Amino acid sequence: MGTGIPVLTSGDGGRRPATPGGTHGPAVQTLPTGDVFTALNTSLRGLTSAEVAARRNRFGPNELPPAGRTGLWRDLAGQFTDLFAVVLLVASAITFLAYSLQDPHEAGTLQLAVAILGVVVLNAAIGFAQEYSAERTAQSLQAMVPHTCRVLRDGERQELPARDLVPGDVVVLEAGDAVSADCRLTEAHEVSVNNAALTGESDAVGRTGEPVAAGPVLQARNCVFMGTDVVAGSGKAVVFATGAATEFGRIFRLAAAAPRQKTPLQRQVALMARRVAGTALAIGAALFAVRLPTGQPFVETFVFALGVMVALVPEGLPATLSVSLAIGVRRMARRHALVKQLLAVEALGSTTVVCTDKTGTLTRAEMTVVQVWAGGVSHAVSGVGYAPVGEVADPGPGRELLHAAGLCCNARLVPPPGGTSRAVRPREIDAGGRLQSDREGWRVLGDTTEGALLVAAAKAGLDLAAEEAAAPRVAEYPFDSARKLMSTVHKTSDGYSAYVKGAPQELLARCTTIDWRGERQPLTDELRAAVTTANDKLASQGLRVLAAASRPLADSRAVRDEVESGLTFLGLAGMLDPPRPEVSDAVDACRRAGIRIVMVTGDHPLTAEAVARRVGIVRQPAPVVLTGTRLDTLDDDDLDALLAASGELLLCRVSPEHKMRVVTTLQRSGEVVAVTGDGANDAPALKHADIGVAMGASGTDVAREAAVMVLLDDSFASIAVAVRLGRSVYQNIRRFLVYVFSSNIGELVPIVAATFAGFPLVPITAVQILAIDLGSDVLPALALGAEPPEPDVMDRPPRSRRERLFSTAVMRRILFLGGIQALGVTAVFFWHIHASGIPYSDFTEDDPVYREAITMVQAGIVLSQFFNALAVRTDRQSVFRIGLLSNPWLIAAGCFGITLMAAISYLPPLQALFNTAPLDAADWAVLAGFGALLLSAEETRKWWLRRRRPTSAKGEGG
Template structure:
């Protein structure tokens, strides 16, 4: 598509260039031809990874490689059943990971479908609604309030047209549009004769010709820059990669040394020794761990989805638990994105307005008393004025929701009028002066119910002060300006209202009519109020040691006022440290890093500032979450450890660049996700604390058997069975453990915190030794008593499973006594325990299971050994926990 500066040429020239017509638009045939030529009006999604490739990716793990090597050796030895079981375990792990990843992607695709947009175009002389993806260059587009703009458009008609361009420029105030030719060097944010794809019409109406679609739009150009941004590997992936390498090196070294020892010292047959060494390698590998980690993360994904946060990939769930800084957008995330009148300033007093948002629930109060409109003519005139001189609409839907159309500041004035204790009329204008930014007011000539004619004016207070004769520098004007300044520092926008009685014969209104002689009715203080739940969420962040930084395109004073209400900044002094984007641009790298750490609010920021801020915080060692909704936010979202896109007002580009999408655009949802992330991470650690002692016990038993030249108490297939059955049954119970008390009152963990702390390594070794020692003692006694090897193997297998079953309850709480008030809170723990017992009875007494696993039926008295060993381990570990907690007072 040809690259031209369309804002620098006449609209008629653009229309001629695209061979279209202002009134009739394109014909159906022309539109179809151009759709074939230019392609659909969609941003390229990039080449999707094939399903088979996604599946294969789940085999890319060093521990899985060791299992595959073990499978190849068993084929060489002719133990095909062992090979089958090992490969089956590997495939099950990959399948679980693939399924859970696909579920997260489908959830996100569902949101995309809900948010698909349409466009109103003129074709064959008729106005029609089509899918936005079918818009082509040369289409004539009809623009109305609330419309999402489908492509880049050169305007040729603009009637009081304003566009909300924050998705592209970050500017929260709607931009007024016109049709005049602009200078060649006009920057994107000042191209007022154009509207851009992905932005929205705030008010007014217009017509324009499409000049760019798809990847050729301004949004499409930014999309291509995403490829240059480096993605950050999550803490969990970094930790598990290190953990896997560490275990794999240990396993390889230990198995080689053990093979050499067994071959030269005990003179084992090569095949028998290889099988034993493979058994130890398989025993040491926590092959069930990837599966259970995937399941725990997937359950976290599902919990977050129920709580209105869609997570795109599993490891991001855990990363949320490590977040130490949240950089949040203001409008719609920390605030309601619903302008609200909070005060009315009349000439003789100031009134308070209760209730927030567009729903007209609240009162107009003087002190604590509701005002009776019948007894207050000034207030009645003020409300009539702001309701009459107003182009917005406010309606209640069938399901009880209040919806608006038009300028947010006008919509909230309608809500104000509805809060009066008596109905306020919306008078029909006999003549009007529409709003224009050049004179900053609008006026309407109306006839009141009593037949009196008046002109109502609504607009910028400074213009109204001139109309009512308040001269600059006068004492009365200074008083009003002082009041305005006070409200501006509180983050409020000020709208004024005035009126003038006119003769009965007057039928028109012009600028001269309102230039003098007006009576000031009052001012309205308007603010986008903070979400109440977001205020509590910021408080919760402070307790959790998570810093909240506000990033906004709004002015500094407004941002600071909202920040104070939110509780952002110093908790003791209430001081909010704020800085503007232009100041950041002039800083050195060291100064920028210092500002990133010390400042709470970043106002009037550019997309580059956001990206630099994320990078600076990461370089200072923070795990950073960044919210955003526009295309300009995408590079920063992609760079952040957790990019959080808005599901309602967010662009598709911002969602694609993010790890998480908020369905409700609410800051509280992010904090809920952080809480869930911490719970998930704690449960991941508990799972490791539960699973690894099994591997340690098995490895210890086989190592000791080879060391002392004894018979192998377990076969590789039996080891794999124990590892998998405990991983997919009882260890699953830990995923359902509730968040522990005090979890959101501790600081975020350090990014470089090891997955296994010193205490964890001690606990794993301790449990492995006491369990392994007990089982080896039992084995020696059974062998000396002359029991068959198959019986010994069966009892050993059951003993290991029973140890894990009892140890599950040790691990449900890392440090505290297991029998507490939450003992019965996790019903899944009891269900899976019962399931495991049934499975193990099947392993012992069902013939085909005997054949597959090399077990034999045993008499009832033999079950005493496994149960006693399991219970003994449980009691010893609880004693160790008490000593660690009360005597040593060691932190985990």
């Protein structure tokens, strides 16, 4: 481009080139139509092929840059950087080192090293596979930006891929089109656009081809933007920005720059891994220091310390955690919620605040007439959305109103593919049926308000297609913002009739008579007051109200002032964008769960409050309504205080920057914030939130990319379901942590006791510990991870962001259950050793008594863990009340562990690998008795908790 390229003023007061790489000049929205073509180096005939090729090389394709994704190998390598993986890799390396120092080399040590390394690989494979699968599914969602557009090139109208647009292209726009780039209108015939994807405002806004004053580009009434929709009218426009240079692209860049927040579970697991690693290293080093001066060989002492470290590291925990989260992912997927990151499953369970968008999230994004007021009587209209299913109560008095309003419309009601309807206008399909297959379901092509009137007319039994055929339109006076009316003239069998619709007060002022209780009467002051009262009543319910009127004409050539005067007032139609039917129950569930819901929308405060009241977000008489303009006047301290208040809060007319500031402020005060949305304007806040939830069916690419969870059915109710499942996941994680770490205490204490008792060998070897952790503990832990949510899980307040995964209550429960196991297996070991009468110094690894003793320790832990799994299924409730067999997978997993233990005890190949010996029936009975004692002790503890605090709703461990 040459010099003098116009620039646009961005929303933050800065300036950006109207075309990428251009120089600064006057803002393109301020230029007269003819100067726009000159400034953008184009013409009414559009660009030539040579110019298009040059500009494509200069500006690139008209598409958003691909998200910065890491390669598959880097994603896989990232699975090995988790601290638990690092701990296991270190343990494996130490085991390999111990094997190299042994003389002679022991095959068992090598097998242990390989096994630990295999665990790391397995954990990484599971985590990578789960996240890769979810990410690929997310990428398969349909793009919002349209694939084709109509362009003038070389003076000819062509339909081209949207990615081929370049600055200077002249595009042709019609009702129903999606805008493919940022454009300056040069012709506008009653054009209205829906900017919800950018601004969050659901109302259609009028556009003009005339120059406007300089200012923020999004407020320029002669510009249309990528990702928005033309809902009415037609026109032509010149492209001034494509791809990343568009307003859509600006928000994309803002979202890309926002850092991804770690979930609470990520922080807790990282903290747990650091503590486990530190504890294992410290205890292993301490016991090595205690044992070495006793005269034990260095390598044997080192292997002994390694066994202690292995005992403290829950090798199967990462895999268990990943698979447990994956179970939550699959459960959510069955409820149409796609989770792109496993840890995001749990994050919803800790949510304290949900910042929700309105249009398309709480509402159906389908205007619907719900009340018709005619002849002094209000008539309810049933059914929601654009499907003409429902009825008008006592439709007779309102039929003339809907007849006039329906004929005075340019919108078209489009049925599903293959569908028909008496409400569809004759010219409902463009040539070739291009829009017919865009998506299933009834749609409105044109202004959604007019579409709602068409649907209401069908519900009243009117066949508008037949009516229009009988009374064809011969003239039209389009709507404009000055007079707030639209009029059409139709030829009838009696001559000509005018039908007018528009703002009630404007239309009422032009009426002289009224259709009142089936008769035409003079419009007296008393009747005017009745109409005004009815209008105010509908408006107070948050409805958008339109009025309709008619009059006979002697001649079709009547001027507009004659057409729109001396009218007969027919009535009022009240409409709204109806809330989704399932939202109210979901909001109630979130309230019971102690979750605060804040509506954050770009819409008008009155509209936002009306919707919020309908779905239950607002119940108080005077909620706090904060606009973006007011938000700009608040400093951080004032905003902190406002958001910290416990009252109901609505944020309206806000920008993407406002949304992100609100999310940041809430997080700074310790809240765990979930953000829902579907538009590009929601993307920065979605990414910055603790968990971003995007809409899959109606959401934009930018929003879906920024979010970690996508609702494939766009249902807000899935939020409440996800919170319930997320809380259940966290409960289950705590359960299997108690289960796994109590086992580790049972493995560690006998080793420590043997050290201080001067016994030269370990009561349980590292290979045996690995067999317990991976062979006997993993499957029951997974079964615990599949426990369904407790009935009262949504009646508890959210846990604090600062609450530790290993809370005091959890640690008490681990020590209680692990202590019982440890005392049992330690007593069994030393009882068996002492009963033999052999001095400690005479024991060797091949001694049959020693092999029987370590076999009893391993079997004792396995049997105790079977009873432990039953004990930890509930926090306070008796396991006998929910039923011992109510989780059959847990019983099956426990039986598998016991069977594996029996095989290790009796099968010669496994005896050689684990250095074990066969146990007799009396040994098994003693060990089973210790396990039953553990379950009895835990049941007694729960009984005591229920008796001491009968109304407590504490978490794990009470």
